[in-house]
Amino acid sequence: MDTQTLIYLFVGASFALYIGIAIWSRAGSTKEFYVAGGGVNPVVNGMATAADWMSAASFISMAGLIAFLGYDASVYLMGWTGGYVLLALLLAPYLRKFGQFTVPDFIGTRYYSKAARVVAVICLIFISFTYIAGQMRGVGIVFSRFLDIPIMWGVISGMGIVFIYAVLGGMKGITYTQVAQYCVLIFAYMVPAFFLSFLITGNPIPQLGLGSQVNDGSGMYVLEKLNLVLLDLGFGEYTNGSKSMIDVFCITLALMVGTAGLPHVIVRFFTVPKASDARKSAGWALVFIALLYTTAPAVGAFARLNFVDTVNEQSYTEAPEWFTNWESNDLIAFQDKNGDGVMQYRAGNAFEGAPEFSDERGPSGERLVTNAPVSDSENEIYVDRDIMVLANPEIGNLPGWVIALVAAGGLAAALSTAAGLLLVISSSVSHDLLKSTFRPDICEKGELLAARIAATAAIVVAGYLGIYPPGWVAQVVAFAFGLAAASLFPAIFMGIFSKSMNKEGAIAGMVAGLVFTFAYIAYFKLANPAANVAENWLFGISPEGIGVVGMALNFAIAIIVAKLTAAPPPQIARLVDSIRVPRGAGGAQNH
Amino acid sequence: MAQDNLPENGTSQDESAYWRANIRLLVSLMIIWFAVSFGAGILFREFLDQFMLGGYPLGFWFAQQGSIYVFIGLIVFYSWRIHKIEQRYHVDDDDERSAGISGSQEGED
Incomplete structure (x- = not known):
């Protein structure tokens, strides 16, 4: 069979699998739609979280970034994994103990304020749409290259698939589809990595291969050779970055904190049975994620070597x-x-x-x-x-079925993340805006219908953003992290670890963090891209890392405002006491 | 504070002692979290790069491999250790699995 037929076969089979799972796991109640009923096994949830988490940016763009940035790309590797430590240790078990459906639920209840809930919804929608645009773009790239159809039709097909399983199945459908998508994407990522590692170093384990000698008889280590080759061509050393230390520091921190503050990741920990499961689940998620994230540096380095080898000083006709x-x-x-x-x-x-x-x-x-x-x-x-x-x-001359596998894997990564994002957008509209704020008398069926309509609308908007993208994949995604770090993370963190934080402080902090970070990024990325150079940056921090300053601003303003205004009512102290201890999670749910 | 708690659920003294122990544990783990990523991977990377781990310069290895392995270790250790602490202060959720699942399976087919 030729490669093109194999690609159609692999992609078609994986789509059929996702749709089959969606039909099998339709959601019948709002609880199933929002949090898959709250009974998902922690290992299964960890796997679903990993698929939810690893987006088109992780699968498609990250190794490419590493290949061309070398050491500087470490910010993504540490940033996108270190956040899970923050999640497991500081947020997930307490939010699970709190036991509701959405992130704005927690902020609205903890800060006893509809205004706080609405601010949280605005932050959430903002973050999620920024993020989802990148996913749809990834779908478009894979479709146009591998299935030879225009990006627009690629995006529309992707939207159709997500529509079927996100709108029908809600969180329940998404969870089980994501488990399947994780298997597809990790297999698709590892197989070529094994091949490449074996071809270049003779050691099939990429994590070890990157630290081994090149098997061209020179006795040089991979990284040593890469450094030499790149220096020869006028590039900097691969293992030495060109970004300033403060910028690397801030980008890494912004990505870590942002990861812990991303609503579509947090909400996954509402689906396990109890608080201690949320911790375990975050651990499993990181294990599944680390499999890809520790492979990516090897893939990046091998790809760069191969690229130079096969392209440089080659005549175009050959x-x-x-x-x-x-x-x-x-x-x-x-x-x-x-x-x-x-x-x-x-x-x-x-x-x-x-x-x-x-x-x-x-x-x-x-x-x-x-x-x-x-x-x-x-x-x-x-x-x-x-x-x-x-x-x-x-580039590595691997067999056709490996190419087909990678096409299916790239789509799995983009679709699984898009579905998770669509879910948090739709639940924040139907649950937080409609049920909890504007139409409290809405019935269960009405809320479920509203959730499905909101999901449909979100898919259409996401598709539009995918066809007319505001930038390239990884860059778009990087913004969502700055905004999440500067707005949601501090509010959730203080809601758990401080009993004296009140609604005035939390709202002022979130607004300040969001506005500052958004303005800084918008100025350098959209309004005046020509000025986007280190000399003009605040403290030498690029727009990718500015979320750290936004976060510090959020904390500072929240603490000052809370000191100047009335303390939170006594029932809030009792609420905080109850979410701090794991015992009693089952009873904390109100549905 | 929590007078309405049943005795076997842990007293409010238990709960505050648990929370203090939890904070102590969190602080020490967050120090390790910071040390392997921001410390070894960024601030002291150039110093560590003079040592080699196989073909990896050590600081580079921490930044692209080692820190991730330590992160996993931190979560596993925390899960295990905090569970012991919860049991000591009678605030664990060990016997709640059945409650969680029966509550969640109402709508399942």
Whole structure:
């Protein structure tokens, strides 16, 4: 069978599996729709959390970022795993003990205020939509490259699949679909990694392979060789970053705290039976996540080595097939600046901005770009970082079924995260805005219907954002973390660990954190991108890491305002006492 | 404070003693969390990079591999240790699995 047929087969089979699970696990009550009935086994929940968590950015973009950033990409590796320590130790067991459906539920009840609940809903919707745009974009990239259909139709097919199982099954359908998606995505990630590690080092375990010698007889270690090769081409050393230490520090912290504050992750811990299960479940989630996250650095390094090996100083007419495939998808470009027909891969940009292709072909047959060349760099290659994982099996010359597997895995990663996000958006609308704020008299059936309508609307908006994306995948996702770190995390944390935090303090803190972080990011990323350089940054902190300052601002303002206003009523102290001890979780649910 | 608690559920003294023990444990684990990631992976990375772990410079290894393994260890250790502390102060949720599940299976098929 040829690769294209295999891809259709693998993707089709995985979709059929998800839809089958959705039909089997339809939600009948709001409790099933919001938290899968609250009876999910902690290991199963850990696996679902891992799939929910590992998005198109983790699966598709992360290894590519690592390949091109080297040490600097450590911020993603530590940031996106260290957050689970915060979750397991500081948030998850207490939120589970509290025992309701949504994050705004907790904030609204703990801060005895509808206003606090509405502020939390606004933060949540903001964070979730920023995040979901990246997922739909990932779906689009996979579809357009592997199934040869336009990005728009790719996004629409993805939306259709998510619609079926998120709207029908709610959290229950999503949980069991995510377990299947985890299996697909981790298998799809590990198989090419084993192959590549074995090809390059002779050791099939990627985590060990990255620390081993290259089996080309030179006796050099992988990282040693990579450093040498890159220095030769004018890049910095792979194991040495170019970001400043304070920026690396702040981005890592913002990603960790942001992870712990992401509503679609937190809500997964509402689905286990009791508080101690929430801790175990976070541990399992991190084990399942770490499998991919400790493999990604190896995949990134191998991909960079392979890329240099197969592309640099190669004449375009003999370029490998994957190179021209991705070129025809606009994600790779070759601008023959010295006219020798040979591809020189060096440090620096080949030309200004993203490639604008004209319809003409150059003398060697390459697609011509109209961008102005960058004259002080000899580099002639433009490559989109997002393609590294997807192109890896082709670059490494792996068999067709591995390529098909990676296509199915990329879709599983994007769809599972999109579904989790759609769920928190729809439950915050139907439960927090409708049931708890504006229409308290709504009946169970009405609330369930509202949840389904909200999920449908959210899918349509997400699809629109996917077809007309506001940026490339990982960058869009990075914003959600800054906003979550600056708004929701401090409010939840103080709600558990401080009895004196009151509604005035919490609301002022959330608003200050959100507004500051949003304004900073919007200024440098949207309003004035030309000014986005280290000299203009506050304390040298980039927009990706500014969530840390927003978080500090949130804490400071909340504490000052709480000191100046009335203490919370006595029943709040009793509520805090009760969520601090694990005993009694079963009775804490009100449905 | 919690007069309405049944005696076998732990007294309010038990609950505050449990909470103090929990905070002490959390503080020490968060110090390790900080030390392996921000310490070894970022602040002291260049110093540690002079040592090698196989083909990995040590600081680089902490940043891209080691810290993640320690994170898992921290959660596993906390789960185990806090459970012991909960039992000592009679605030554990060991016998609540049945209650949680029977409460949750009402709507299941």
